[in-house]
Amino acid sequence: MILVRPFISRFAIAEASALSDYLGMKRFGLVGVLPLTLSVAILEAEPVPNTDRIGTPKGDITVYVINHATFALGWSNLTIYVDPVGPQERFGALPRPDLVLITDTHSDHFSPDTLKFVLTDQTRLVVPPAVAAQLAEPLRERTTVMTNGQVETVLNIKIEAVPAYNITPARLRYHSKGRGNGYVLTLGGTRVYISGDTEDIPEMRSLKDIDIAFVCMNLPYTMTVEQAADAVRAFRPKIVYPYHYRGSDLQKFKTLVGEDPSIEVRLRDWYRQ
Numbered sequence: 001m002i003l004v005r006p007f008i009s010r011f012a013i014a015e016a017s018a019l020s021d022y023l024g025m026k027r028f029g030l031v032g033v034l035p036l037t038l039s040v041a042i043l044e045a046e047p048v049p050n051t052d053r054i055g056t057p058k059g060d061i062t063v064y065v066i067n068h069a070t071f072a073l074g075w076s077n078l079t080i081y082v083d084p085v086g087p088q089e090r091f092g093a094l095p096r097p098d099l100v101l102i103t104d105t106h107s108d109h110f111s112p113d114t115l116k117f118v119l120t121d122q123t124r125l126v127v128p129p130a131v132a133a134q135l136a137e138p139l140r141e142r143t144t145v146m147t148n149g150q151v152e153t154v155l156n157i158k159i160e161a162v163p164a165y166n167i168t169p170a171r172l173r174y175h176s177k178g179r180g181n182g183y184v185l186t187l188g189g190t191r192v193y194i195s196g197d198t199e200d201i202p203e204m205r206s207l208k209d210i211d212i213a214f215v216c217m218n219l220p221y222t223m224t225v226e227q228a229a230d231a232v233r234a235f236r237p238k239i240v241y242p243y244h245y246r247g248s249d250l251q252k253f254k255t256l257v258g259e260d261p262s263i264e265v266r267l268r269d270w271y272r273q
């Protein structure tokens, strides 16, 4: 998938250019400027890549953007799914998971139906207690139940469960403190933060040494782009992916994060399906 995608992408670009050239010549003779204009317009309409490779001193981390809160990470010989929900087609091109992290009980994070087809017999799970209570019995023996603040090592990956909750009075009903987990994973020295559903809580602002962050932002369930950008500027990840952002103004988020803190904002299309 990773190897094929750039080829498809280049092919699509070449095809778009050829089409625009053809249209330009057909309508306007050999006017040179218009085909270029059309070509740019078509390129901009192309979906952004949904697979990233991030180099680290100990090998690449692959990020597979799937949908909303659902994504996967490839690291070493391991595949980690985060909040796998949705139909089987979403996962068809991916390796099966060695590890599944679940952040919360809500249906955009936890789907017993999806787990039935994504898990192998060996897949390990990491979940908060509220999710563990709803897991099928056979899964529980390979599940590590983690509460906020707990640190465990699973498959040689250090996993810290961090808080994720609402603090705005009108939103307290969505995510109470202690029910859900965010996670910080250490992948060969690279620290990856997964926010779960949360606002800009003090525990997020005080995170240290985060290399890659996945930060939610959407109303009414989590937080505004202003809150998210402010928190990101406080803990300064090297790379931040807005995710779980349905309906939010990502350009505004990127502008608010700004250039000066050396934070790379990676905007990807998390709603293409």
Ligand SMILES: [Zn+2]
Pocket: 069, 106, 108, 109, 197, 221, 244
């Ligand atoms: Zn959610």
